[in-house]
Amino acid sequence: MLQEIKEMGSHALDIYDYLVAGIDPRLLSYPLMQSPIPMTLILLCYLFFVLYLGPRIMANRKPFQLKEAMIVYNFLLVGLSIYIVYEFMMSGWATTYTWRCDAIDTSNSPQALRMVQVAWLFWFSKIIELIDTIFFVLRKKHGQITFLHIFHHSFMPWTWWWGVGYAPGGMGSFHAMVNSSVHVIMYFYYGLAAAGPRFQKFLWWKKYMTAIQLTQFVLVSLHATQYYFMDSCDYQFPVILHLIWMYGTFFFVLFSNFWIQAYVKGKRLPxxxxxxxxxxxxxxxxxxxxxxxxxxxxxxxxxxxxxxxxxxxxxxxxxxxxxx
Structure with missing residues (x-):
């Protein structure tokens, strides 16, 4: 029995070494990209805090206001998202990409390295966005910490670490560019909302935020779907496109349900x-x-x-x- 456990452990280590060995060598100099363990620990600590430790700490405390911190945080993310979109465009989507079958440039050309850099920056922005939930916990907005929110903020960064590590660029990066474009609008809305009641009159377009999210998932799924109708495509990691298609469809269903519950049935509205x-x-x-x-x-x-x-x-x- 002990021998079998040792063999299973050895086999698991071999798989781990094989997976890590496949990481694009151009990314090994970037923070948190040498191994998936630090990234996984960050996400586990995040889940432990928002689901257990944070609520216990805040149970007998008054909620923090955090108005100024939230305004600064949201508008910094607006600026970061604009920069990410611009870099994706300049790295290929507005220059050399066809918006159809675009392979990953594995060279060390300036444009290829620029794409590697923005792909990593997009992933790292997902780590920064974990602060969203921490704000909810400290402000005791427990109703905002839904399954959809937790799943999106934890599982997406974990899978995107592998996506960036293996495929930094090419047609698989389309959804990252679209997602960052949506985040420009989303965090701009959050920044105005955090600024106080005097800005409420500028937030009449709140319900359209969900419509923008739904449009994002349609675009992402359609772009990935065209791969299945191409006679040939030299994109190096088709599994990434399969995952993107599944994510786009899955989140479209979840956000559609939210839209129906909130704006059709009115169950989520105050x-x-x-x-x-x-x-x-x-x-x-x-x-x-x-x-x-x-x-x-x-x-x-x-x-x-x-x-x-x-x-x-x-x-x-x-x-x-x-x-x-």
């Missing part, structure tokens, strides 16, 4: 009104208290206690009048 309390103060005002989690319990308590006191005082007064 309530727009509520019955006023006895003192004339509504518990919800245009969904703001419900959304931000501030003032609900105080409003309900004060309204109820004031109403009860008023009722008791009125009853005592009526009793005295009857005795008289």
């Amino acid at each position: 309530k727009q009104s509520a019955k006023p309390c006895q003192n004339g103060t509504a518990v919800y005002t245009n969904g703001k208290h419900h959304e931000h989690g501030n003032g609900i319990s105080h409003g309900a308590t004060n309204g109820t206690s004031n109403g009860s006191a008023h009722h008791e005082n009125g009853s005592a007064h009526m009793g005295k009048m009857k005795k008289a």
Whole structure:
């Protein structure tokens, strides 16, 4: 039995060594690209914090506001996403690529190395975006930490590490460029939303964010689908295209469900009104208290206690009048 375990361990190490040996040598000088272990540990620590440690730490604490930090964070990601899109365009998509069957340039030419660099930068931006969930935890926005959010922020960076390591460029990088384009719009929206109520009037296009995401997945899936109808294509890693097609289809279904639940059935939208309390103060005002989690319990308590006191005082007064 012990011998079998040793053989299984040895076999697993051989597979690991084989997979790591396939990493593009041009990427070995980039941070976190020498082995998948550091990247995997980062993602496991992320999951441990957002699913267990963070909620326990915040259980008896007031939520942090983090307004200034969120504004800076979101607009920095806007700038980073714009730069990534520009680099993808200059590295091939606006210069030498045909937008059909584009192979990976494995040379050390300046343009090929530029594509390698932006491919790594796109992956690293996914590590930076883990802060999204940390903000949710620290602000106690537990309703935002959904399966879709956790899956997207953890599994995608893990798989993209292998995608960048094996295939930095070519037609497989199309979805990275499209995704970064969407993130320019998305983080711009988040930045305005974090800036406060005075910018709410500029966020009328909130529901179109999901439509933009759905368009992204359609474009990505269509671009990958054309590979299956080509007579021949010398793209070196077809498995990457298979994964991209599956991801595009899978996320299209998930985001379509979100769209239906939120904007067709209205199940995910905040309530727009509520019955006023006895003192004339509504518990919800245009969904703001419900959304931000501030003032609900105080409003309900004060309204109820004031109403009860008023009722008791009125009853005592009526009793005295009857005795008289």
